Amino acid sequence: MPLIKTWQLITGSAVAGLALSAGAVVAAGPWDSGQRKAERVAAASWGRTGGGDHGEQQLPLAAPSAPGVLSPLRAPGSAPAAPARNQDSLGGALRPLLTDPALGTARGASVVEAATGAVLFESGSREAMTPASTIKIATASAALAALGPEHRIKTTVVPAPGGRIVLVGGGDPSLSARKKNPAGPGGSLVALAADTAQALRSANTDTVTLGYDATLFTGPARHPIGPNGNIAPVSALMADEGRSDDSFSGPADRSDDPAGDAARAFADLLRERGITVTGEAAAAKAPAGAQPLAVTLSTPLGALVERMLTNSDNDIAEALARQTALAAAKPASFEGGEQAVTERLATLGVDLAGARFADGSGLNRADKVSAGLLTSLLAKAADPARPGLRPVLTGLPVAGFSGTLRARNAGESPAAGLLRAKTGTLTGVNSLAGAVVDPSGRLLVFAFLTANTPAPDTAEKALDKLAATVATTP
Numbered sequence: 001m002p003l004i005k006t007w008q009l010i011t012g013s014a015v016a017g018l019a020l021s022a023g024a025v026v027a028a029g030p031w032d033s034g035q036r037k038a039e040r041v042a043a044a045s046w047g048r049t050g051g052g053d054h055g056e057q058q059l060p061l062a063a064p065s066a067p068g069v070l071s072p073l074r075a076p077g078s079a080p081a082a083p084a085r086n087q088d089s090l091g092g093a094l095r096p097l098l099t100d101p102a103l104g105t106a107r108g109a110s111v112v113e114a115a116t117g118a119v120l121f122e123s124g125s126r127e128a129m130t131p132a133s134t135i136k137i138a139t140a141s142a143a144l145a146a147l148g149p150e151h152r153i154k155t156t157v158v159p160a161p162g163g164r165i166v167l168v169g170g171g172d173p174s175l176s177a178r179k180k181n182p183a184g185p186g187g188s189l190v191a192l193a194a195d196t197a198q199a200l201r202s203a204n205t206d207t208v209t210l211g212y213d214a215t216l217f218t219g220p221a222r223h224p225i226g227p228n229g230n231i232a233p234v235s236a237l238m239a240d241e242g243r244s245d246d247s248f249s250g251p252a253d254r255s256d257d258p259a260g261d262a263a264r265a266f267a268d269l270l271r272e273r274g275i276t277v278t279g280e281a282a283a284a285k286a287p288a289g290a291q292p293l294a295v296t297l298s299t300p301l302g303a304l305v306e307r308m309l310t311n312s313d314n315d316i317a318e319a320l321a322r323q324t325a326l327a328a329a330k331p332a333s334f335e336g337g338e339q340a341v342t343e344r345l346a347t348l349g350v351d352l353a354g355a356r357f358a359d360g361s362g363l364n365r366a367d368k369v370s371a372g373l374l375t376s377l378l379a380k381a382a383d384p385a386r387p388g389l390r391p392v393l394t395g396l397p398v399a400g401f402s403g404t405l406r407a408r409n410a411g412e413s414p415a416a417g418l419l420r421a422k423t424g425t426l427t428g429v430n431s432l433a434g435a436v437v438d439p440s441g442r443l444l445v446f447a448f449l450t451a452n453t454p455a456p457d458t459a460e461k462a463l464d465k466l467a468a469t470v471a472t473t474p
């Protein structure tokens with residue numbers, strides 16, 4: 001089945017897709033390796049009929065038709081679909097909520113109408129603060145602007161002298177050694193081994209030694225936070241994010257040597273296909289200009305962005321920062337990523353005053369962005385003139401439904417199924433930034449940043465109240 005191109009999505013479907021009906025969810029697309037498909041089936045199952053077929057013989061009943069839940073978004077420059085939103089009413093609703101002690105000692109807030117750029121509410125919106133994982137919005141925007149949503153990352157096998165082949169890492173964070181990757185499609189060591197074995201047999205070769213080249217990325221591999229279950233050592237060659245279990249998201253024990261482990265898994269896959277691999281896989285430099293024996297490609301960059309935002313995937317985030325650096329001919333390191341992301345975002349015309357992108361994931365407390373910067377980037381992603389940035393919106397988790405928002409603004413919340421947002425959490429830091437269609441059909445983007453919060457659970461509840469208020473204030 002051909003991949004639905006994320007740049008073909010309209011702004012409205014990016015945000016209004018999960019409005020508690022199967023038809024609306026289908027509009028939200030795209031379907032990344034079952035991620036959006038799972039949303040569609042889950043949404044259909046909420047009704048009394050229809051939905052996914054979980055029986056052995058019984059076919060699913062037809063889902064009932066449902067009227068449109070949301071008014072169409074108005075295009076930039078068109079006549080207002082409803083009277084102009086009363087900015088005073090939104091401010092009056094948000095200001096008391098911002099005084100909640102659960103939000104700590106410093107707050108930044110920004111709410112903007114995406115189509116017009118009109119600022120509907122702001123408080124400390126230009127103050128640069130530690131954003132935690134909401135910085136992934138910036139990482140995603142920079143990578144998409146640099147490379148485009150259809151870009152794919154190569155992992156290759158090349159011949160080398162002395163009967164050696166070299167597995168060359170290209171920095172694909174979707175690379176997997178599993179026969180069926182639960183995270184979804186991406187680069188496959190299994191397919192790469194099959195193609196390599198076939199190429200070797202075609203050359204009348206059945207015995208090789210294996211080297212591996214992970215030199216594309218430079219600088220420290222370990223994130224400044226040190227060993228941590230939230231991120232593996234950053235490597236240009238890594239399978240299944242260096243996870244030691246069968247998980248594909250969230251914290252897990254990680255390999256100390258992800259490149260070596262990927263190479264050893266590849267050697268085993270070659271042996272399963274009748275190729276004798278002598279000795280142990282060893283680090284090696286691929287010969288310059290060597291033509292690949294076999295290639296495997298990552299999932300498209302747009303889908304990587306969606307996966308990163310939905311699951312708050314730190315490994316993907318750091319890989320995308322380095323891909324942005326490579327596109328700018330800079331070292332693929334923490335430092336090179338910071339320089340490249342900053343320069344690329346500047347080309348989008350956003351205010352970067354006080355901003356710093358010390359990493360791509362938001363785990364580094366040296367990161368600084370403002371609430372106004374985040375809403376500017378979200379508005380750019382909603383701009384019909386910038387379809388390549390659309391995955392920044394389509395990848396955001398859906399309140400009460402998916403990813404890191406599955407359990408937030410859920411149940412009876414008026415924002416459940418309607419609000420998309422990226423979460424951010426570090427000790428004492430909580431943030432939320434995303435988009436929602438308001439009752440009159442306008443797409444609003446928002447960002448709330450906090451510092452010195454006393455407890456994460458109460459801070460998250462306070463942030464969810466703010467976001468739900470943006471969603472429901474007429």
